[in-house]
Amino acid sequence: MNMNFTIQYLLIYQTMMIYILAFTIYKLRHRKAAWFVYSLGFVVSLISGVYRGFIVGRFPLQNLFEVFLFLGISVFPLSVICKKVLKIDGEHFDMLIGAIVLCAAVSIFSGTIQKLLPSLQSPLVVPYLAISILAYIIMAKAVCQAGAGLVKKSNNDCELSAYKLVCLGFPLLTLGLVLWSVWAKQAWGDYWSWDPKEMWALAAWLIYIAYFHQSYITGVKYAKINSIWIFAGFVFIVITVLWVNLPRIFADIHNYTM
Amino acid sequence: MLNKNIILTISFTLIIALIILCVIGAFLGAEPTERAFSSVPFAVFWTGFISLLLAGIFSFRNIFTNPAMFAMHFGFALVILGSMSETENYSAITDRFGIGKINRGKIILFEGQSTNLIRTEPYGVPKTLPFSVKLNNFRVEYYPKQNPEEPNLVKGYFSDVEIIEGANVVKTASIEINKPLHYAGYHFYQFSLDENLGRYIILEIISDTGVIIVYAGFAFVCFGTFWHFWFERLAKKRY
Numbered sequence: 001m002n003m004n005f006t007i008q009y010l011l012i013y014q015t016m017m018i019y020i021l022a023f024t025i026y027k028l029r030h031r032k033a034a035w036f037v038y039s040l041g042f043v044v045s046l047i048s049g050v051y052r053g054f055i056v057g058r059f060p061l062q063n064l065f066e067v068f069l070f071l072g073i074s075v076f077p078l079s080v081i082c083k084k085v086l087k088i089d090g091e092h093f094d095m096l097i098g099a100i101v102l103c104a105a106v107s108i109f110s111g112t113i114q115k116l117l118p119s120l121q122s123p124l125v126v127p128y129l130a131i132s133i134l135a136y137i138i139m140a141k142a143v144c145q146a147g148a149g150l151v152k153k154s155n156n157d158c159e160l161s162a163y164k165l166v167c168l169g170f171p172l173l174t175l176g177l178v179l180w181s182v183w184a185k186q187a188w189g190d191y192w193s194w195d196p197k198e199m200w201a202l203a204a205w206l207i208y209i210a211y212f213h214q215s216y217i218t219g220v221k222y223a224k225i226n227s228i229w230i231f232a233g234f235v236f237i238v239i240t241v242l243w244v245n246l247p248r249i250f251a252d253i254h255n256y257t258m
Numbered sequence: 259m260l261n262k263n264i265i266l267t268i269s270f271t272l273i274i275a276l277i278i279l280c281v282i283g284a285f286l287g288a289e290p291t292e293r294a295f296s297s298v299p300f301a302v303f304w305t306g307f308i309s310l311l312l313a314g315i316f317s318f319r320n321i322f323t324n325p326a327m328f329a330m331h332f333g334f335a336l337v338i339l340g341s342m343s344e345t346e347n348y349s350a351i352t353d354r355f356g357i358g359k360i361n362r363g364k365i366i367l368f369e370g371q372s373t374n375l376i377r378t379e380p381y382g383v384p385k386t387l388p389f390s391v392k393l394n395n396f397r398v399e400y401y402p403k404q405n406p407e408e409p410n411l412v413k414g415y416f417s418d419v420e421i422i423e424g425a426n427v428v429k430t431a432s433i434e435i436n437k438p439l440h441y442a443g444y445h446f447y448q449f450s451l452d453e454n455l456g457r458y459i460i461l462e463i464i465s466d467t468g469v470i471i472v473y474a475g476f477a478f479v480c481f482g483t484f485w486h487f488w489f490e491r492l493a494k495k496r497y
Contacts, residue, residue: 085492086492115411117411117412118412119435122436164492167488167492168488168492170483170487171480171487171488174479174483175484178479182473185469186436187435187436189438189445189447189464191341191472192341193288193292194283194288194292195287196285196288199283199284199291200280200281200284202280203277206273206276206277206280207277210273213266214270243284
């Protein structure tokens, strides 16, 4: 990992440290203090997002670096929605996920303005990426809840939280697949090219469908089996993301074009 | 009416079967998977899948009466149906009865010339379109280089074409990647080009028959999932 010491990067490092600090404080059982630190991290990440928009002179959501920065910002609102609206605990997972996402932003992607290949010059690309990765983050949170449910003795609360999170993430996952498909149709003439990455993505989507049907059939009677579906779904998502490692993904998109 | 439990059990089994097939497909690679998933045995599988979705809709009161549940299941059936209508097998059937459009093919166009010939697989006698396509010119644009050692990075491929019916030019367009031309029920995609040997381009031409069905299916599925999971499921206290 190349350490980069521009203002942009310093702001992101700072956010990551604050998120990890918030996680530590949460684990030390000072929840209020953790929330305060967490919100501070949100403010810093927001500043770094606005700063990014200011230097590039456009809405900062047009390449993977900016998408990951956006996700680093969005974990806090996500936690607030989960806590206040859906009554789901587990905001400490978000703090960690936020730090990991920002780590990906600074280590894998470059903040320099990229030259996009013809096939990537579509207004659908960024919404597709942002929505899919947001769905992945929510599914990651669901796995954390399902895992907590499997470890604890009485697991109904965790199971319900996991279920709600999958309900939150599944429509986004669906929309991500649809946007991908519409873009592929526009760029290459086919909705679906049956390549391994797409097959894993489809399999992951189908696993959540299987999960919903399973919980419709058996309800909470076999809560542990339901949790296993959530695990399987997330494993498939991880395979989808890592199947072709990141530089190769772009090599493949090169190959698609001509 | 069919027994609900039977439908549920078959659905669940088919979903799991599809997951397993997807994983096998992921290991096989894109081309064998595409061939397998559009083969005749799979056509039977997909027809079964659509029938099951429809059977589910009509047997479960809460799917039939709930707009969101209906949209999800019906939309998925539409997506499969629309995709099936784009396969080679479907066009083989319509060809036999002499109905339907050309499913897909390729047009080779030299600069300054026009043609109405389409090459379709298996490559034999080319088929003809009721109109001609003329290539006025094409160009490749590159990103400006910061230093001379940098490799050339393509910014875009542009083909300026005209559609000619009889003696009249009815449409002019510039085809780019991500910007196909749509005319008379066909989409024209930039497929390949040659700058050195003969200055020609290859356009891929694909019928739009299934597109509207698939997009309608996408719309139904998206509406259904968001409505059902966000506004019905998440709004409830218990499930």
